[in-house]
Amino acid sequence: MIRLTFKELLAATGAREVRPHHGEPMVGVSTDSRSVRPGELFVALSGPNFDGTRFAPGAAAAGAAALLVREGGMLDLEALPPGIGVAVHDDPLRALGDLAAWHRSRLKAPVIAITGSCGKTSTKNILAQLLQQAGETVASPGSFNNAIGVPLTLFLADEDTDFVVVEVGTSGPGEIAALCRIARPDVGLVTNVGASHLLGLGSVDGVAEEKSALPASLSDTGLLIVNDDCRYSKLMRSRNRGRTIGFSVDGDGASDLDATDVLFHSGGTSFRLDGVEVASPLLGTHNVQNLLAALAVCDGLSVPRAKVLPAVQRLAGARRRMERHELGELTVFDDSYNSNPSSALAAVRVLEGLFGYRRRVLVLGDMLELGELAAELHHQVGMEAARAGLEVVVAVGELAKAAAAGALEGGMPPEAVHHLERAEDAARVVPDLVRHGDAVLVKASRALALERVVDALIARHRREAC
Structure with missing residues (x-):
C-alpha cells in the first residue's frame, strides 16, 4: 500500500x-x-x-x-x-490521478491493464487468481475502472507487490488514454469490442477506436494480448509497437493460444490447449476466452503454465457475474451485475449449452447506453434466444419489450414469452413461474437491480427448506 x-x-x-x-x-x-x-x-x-x-x-x-x-x-x-x-x-480528482501516476513510477511490479466491451472484471479476477500462484498480486476491487478506481487500485501496491492488475473502463472518447497515462501499463489486454456505451462513443467502430488507446499506450517493450475471434483484433495489433499474443476459441490453430475440443457440462467447461486438457468450473465460451486471455498474460510474463494450471480448477467467479446457485432442484445463474449485447448473447449461449434441465429460462432486463440502436439490439437478443431453443424468456423493462418481440418473431410460443415493467414485478412473478428442474439465468444492466429476482428465488428456497 x-x-x-x-x-x-x-x-x-x-x-x-x-x-x-x-x-x-x-x-x-x-x-x-x-x-x-x-x-x-x-x-x-x-x-x-x-x-x-x-x-x-x-x-x-x-x-x-x-x-x-x-x-x-x-x-x-x-x-x-x-x-x-x-x-x-x-481539482482534487486530477490531483488523485497525479498522485497515482507518481506512485506508479515507484513501482517495480509490471502493471497489466484490461479493457473490453465485456469480460473485463471476470478476466481480471481470473488473472489475479492465476498470478497469485506466482507472487503477490494486487487487482482492482470490484469494478474500480474509472478515474477514481484506477488510482485507488494503484495505491494498494507497494515494493512487495509482484503484479498489478487494473481494469480500465470508458463511457466517452479519451477516457482510456487518460487512465493509461496514469497506470502506464506494461501489458495491455483487450478482451473484445462490441456494442457498449454507444451513447458516448456513437458506434461500435467508435468503441473500437476508444479501446485501441490501450495498445497505443504501450511502449516498444510492452506486451499486447488480443482476442483473435474479435473482428477488431487487427486494429488493436496495428496500434501496438511491441509484442503481441493472440488467443482464440475457433480452433483453427492460427493464434498463439488456441482452445480446441471445447465441451460444456454441468460442472463447467473443458478444452484442450497445446495438447493439455484444461478443466474450469466457469461456464460458457466467453469464460473460455477470459481464461485464455489470462493464460496469455501469464505466458507473456514468463509465468510457467505448470504453476498456474492447477489453480484453474479452483477458480471462483465474481459476485453476480454468472454466479451459480443450486437451490434444491432449481439452478440459478446470477449474471445481473451488468449487461450489453455481447454479454447478453453470451448468456444465451450458456443456456443453449446446458442439458438435463426441464426448462431453460432467460430473465433479461434492459441493456442501457445503447442510443438509437437500443431497440434493434434488444430484438436481436430475443431472436437469438428463440434460435437457441430456450423454453422461457422473461423480459424486464421498457427497452426489453423489443427482446420479447424478437423472441416471439423467432418462433417462441406466446405462453413462453413474458414482459414485465419493473424488477420488483419480476421478483414477484418469476418465483411462481419457474419449476423444479429448471435452469434460470438472470441478465441485466446494473441499474435495473434485477438481482432482486435472484434474491427472491433464494428466499423462497430457504422458506421451503425450513
Missing part, C-alpha cells in the same frame, strides 16, 4: 499546504469518509453539484492523517484534531 510524506503529496500533485502535517508518513488513500482508516490520506472529491470538503471533518475524526480538499472549500481548520495536515487543489 502507498506510503508517502506530506511533502511528497505536495510535490506530486502541486497542491498547496494550508495546514502543516505532523506525525508519521501517511499509509493509504481514501475518497470515502465512511471507510477511511487511521493514518490514511483523505481526498475530498467534488463535482458540479457537490463539494466533498464537507466530508473532510468526518474523515479527520475517523483518523485520517491528512486531507486534500478543493481550493475555496469551506473547512474550519481550527476545529480539526491536532497534527492533521491540509492541502488544497483546484
Whole structure:
C-alpha cells in the first residue's frame, strides 16, 4: 500500500499546504469518509453539484492523517484534531490521478491493464487468481475502472507487490488514454469490442477506436494480448509497437493460444490447449476466452503454465457475474451485475449449452447506453434466444419489450414469452413461474437491480427448506 510524506503529496500533485502535517508518513488513500482508516490520506472529491470538503471533518475524526480538499472549500481548520495536515487543489480528482501516476513510477511490479466491451472484471479476477500462484498480486476491487478506481487500485501496491492488475473502463472518447497515462501499463489486454456505451462513443467502430488507446499506450517493450475471434483484433495489433499474443476459441490453430475440443457440462467447461486438457468450473465460451486471455498474460510474463494450471480448477467467479446457485432442484445463474449485447448473447449461449434441465429460462432486463440502436439490439437478443431453443424468456423493462418481440418473431410460443415493467414485478412473478428442474439465468444492466429476482428465488428456497 502507498506510503508517502506530506511533502511528497505536495510535490506530486502541486497542491498547496494550508495546514502543516505532523506525525508519521501517511499509509493509504481514501475518497470515502465512511471507510477511511487511521493514518490514511483523505481526498475530498467534488463535482458540479457537490463539494466533498464537507466530508473532510468526518474523515479527520475517523483518523485520517491528512486531507486534500478543493481550493475555496469551506473547512474550519481550527476545529480539526491536532497534527492533521491540509492541502488544497483546484481539482482534487486530477490531483488523485497525479498522485497515482507518481506512485506508479515507484513501482517495480509490471502493471497489466484490461479493457473490453465485456469480460473485463471476470478476466481480471481470473488473472489475479492465476498470478497469485506466482507472487503477490494486487487487482482492482470490484469494478474500480474509472478515474477514481484506477488510482485507488494503484495505491494498494507497494515494493512487495509482484503484479498489478487494473481494469480500465470508458463511457466517452479519451477516457482510456487518460487512465493509461496514469497506470502506464506494461501489458495491455483487450478482451473484445462490441456494442457498449454507444451513447458516448456513437458506434461500435467508435468503441473500437476508444479501446485501441490501450495498445497505443504501450511502449516498444510492452506486451499486447488480443482476442483473435474479435473482428477488431487487427486494429488493436496495428496500434501496438511491441509484442503481441493472440488467443482464440475457433480452433483453427492460427493464434498463439488456441482452445480446441471445447465441451460444456454441468460442472463447467473443458478444452484442450497445446495438447493439455484444461478443466474450469466457469461456464460458457466467453469464460473460455477470459481464461485464455489470462493464460496469455501469464505466458507473456514468463509465468510457467505448470504453476498456474492447477489453480484453474479452483477458480471462483465474481459476485453476480454468472454466479451459480443450486437451490434444491432449481439452478440459478446470477449474471445481473451488468449487461450489453455481447454479454447478453453470451448468456444465451450458456443456456443453449446446458442439458438435463426441464426448462431453460432467460430473465433479461434492459441493456442501457445503447442510443438509437437500443431497440434493434434488444430484438436481436430475443431472436437469438428463440434460435437457441430456450423454453422461457422473461423480459424486464421498457427497452426489453423489443427482446420479447424478437423472441416471439423467432418462433417462441406466446405462453413462453413474458414482459414485465419493473424488477420488483419480476421478483414477484418469476418465483411462481419457474419449476423444479429448471435452469434460470438472470441478465441485466446494473441499474435495473434485477438481482432482486435472484434474491427472491433464494428466499423462497430457504422458506421451503425450513
